[in-house]
Amino acid sequence: MFEKLFAERGLSLDRLRVLVEVHDAGSIAQAAPGDLIRQSQYSRQLREISEFFGCEVARRQGKLLKLSARGARLAELARAQLRALEDFRSECREESIDYTIAAGDSLIHWFVIPKLGALVSEFGDKARFVTVNLRTNEIVQQLCDGRVDFGVIRKDALAGGLKSASLGALAYAGVVPSALFGGPARAAKQKIGLVDVLGGALPLAAQMADGQFTQRLREVAAKAGVEMRPALVCQSFPQTLAAVRSGGFAAVLPAIALRDMERGSFVEANAPELGKLKRDLVLAWNPRTEQVRPNARKLADRLRTALKL
Amino acid sequence: MFEKLFAERGLSLDRLRVLVEVHDAGSIAQAAPGDLIRQSQYSRQLREISEFFGCEVARRQGKLLKLSARGARLAELARAQLRALEDFRSECREESIDYTIAAGDSLIHWFVIPKLGALVSEFGDKARFVTVNLRTNEIVQQLCDGRVDFGVIRKDALAGGLKSASLGALAYAGVVPSALFGGPARAAKQKIGLVDVLGGALPLAAQMADGQFTQRLREVAAKAGVEMRPALVCQSFPQTLAAVRSGGFAAVLPAIALRDMERGSFVEANAPELGKLKRDLVLAWNPRTEQVRPNARKLADRLRTALKL
DNA sequence: ATAATATATGACTGGATAATCATGTTTGAA
DNA sequence: TTCAAACATGATTATCCAGTCATATATTAT
Known part of the structure; x- marks a missing residue:
């Protein structure tokens, strides 16, 4: 057998590993930056x-060496195999196995990490969790090629071949720090609307790294008859939250972020217009992961209930 | 990654291969008979x-070294991986990929091989078929650990975890050569029953390698009030058929075997009692095979229709 | 054309693993 | 107890593969 x-030499686990590394990095130079050797x-x-398999595993595309379709397939195969061997070894040595959960920054922050605590105790030493911040399209890509095990993404970003479980909708809220609004006393009495947040009367902090979100928020603002002119542009919602906490900025934040703020320190706008920003979230994973990694199916099951909004 | x-040395494709070989053979000595080196x-x-994975892959059981449960699992994993690599290579080189079909001797003979012709042309150079004669329990075992891809077995022998598709029932027929019965003329006119075949008036050839079948046939004979006393004991149905063809023996054969005999050269008994010997057949395969080997799912589909009785 | 970047290759070294042989140990049976 | 079969291990060699460095070639931007 x-x-x-x-019969032929040319194949080794090391070489398969190199293939995987190059596949992930996108080219040789990116896989080993600055290291000529x-x-x-x-x-x-x-x-x-390539010689061993008798086909071109990679081809030059301009300056860079890109894997061919076959090479990419072999890389995915090799990754699954190496991972299975690594997992098997971890199991033998009773070491924990790492599972990777990818999501956008704010979801990792307020959504994944807070709910992971319960799971950690359930899986004990058997599983460890690694979170990675990625943009949606990267998550989908890496789920497909097996670099990450689970992802939390918008339902509309799902790619074919991935399994998914609905987690509910992510809503957004407009908030103004009490200090900025006139102190807790007034804040408790008076209601504010979206125009108070976005209208420009108060300094606005806005997360603008996610182009799609920014676009939608602009549309919502336009419909409300105001133009959004942020006084502070942030890279992520956690940063935006920090801005609000400082007391100096109003902002639109994911509703789940409000749990991190002290009650009374802010006023939430009554802004049904923000309903347009709502997005259905799903937990997504590659069905192959269930085949390759031990406990992956069970873990997917637990995650889908644990993460439900 | x-x-x-x-980080540690000790793993290589060669070593995984050795593990698979030892797993298949059952022990070191059987894997390399007579070769001390x-x-x-x-x-x-x-x-x-064992050192690499940090657990006992094999343990001595008496004189022989048997794989532990973990070792067997690793061997199955390794087999699937090596096979996937080999298949990938065959695909790259546009070589054909071997698929193994296991069944009992007579099924291979009258059931699998005759119907494989159509498939061969459909899959062209992509697939080649290898048939292997095995006993039912061996087929189940080797389907489970991935040594063979497909098996044709009795439905009641199916093991958990295997996929299957019903192929219909295998029936048996009692036959007497015309020569033995009194020539074609008489054969055409007169009907015979089970007692004529088994009763002892005519020399009987019987396949007795399959204990379960022999047992059932004895029961059928007993119910008909006769004791079976074969004049010739054969190892397989093909051999039994040869005996019938010689003109010297009556026999009970799989109904499909009659196609191989010239019309008029024999008389088929009218023996509804043999209905008790009927057995439902299934095509069985390991769902993992569908994951590991290209085209396996498609092939299973074609086989289930091509082999249907 | 030229420089900069990325990849390719030749030549050599070192390290890991496979192959070989001799010999030692365990185990079941005579 | 003794023998033989099966497995284990120490020591050595051969082979393959990874690592290293120098240098060549290909590609793009300027």
């Missing part, structure tokens, strides 16, 4: 793999 | 694998 595979090694090993 | 896996090598490599 496997005579053909071993490893670059030459990678180049050679990819050629040796 | 995979730092843990490559390979035996010592296998022993060492199994130890190295």
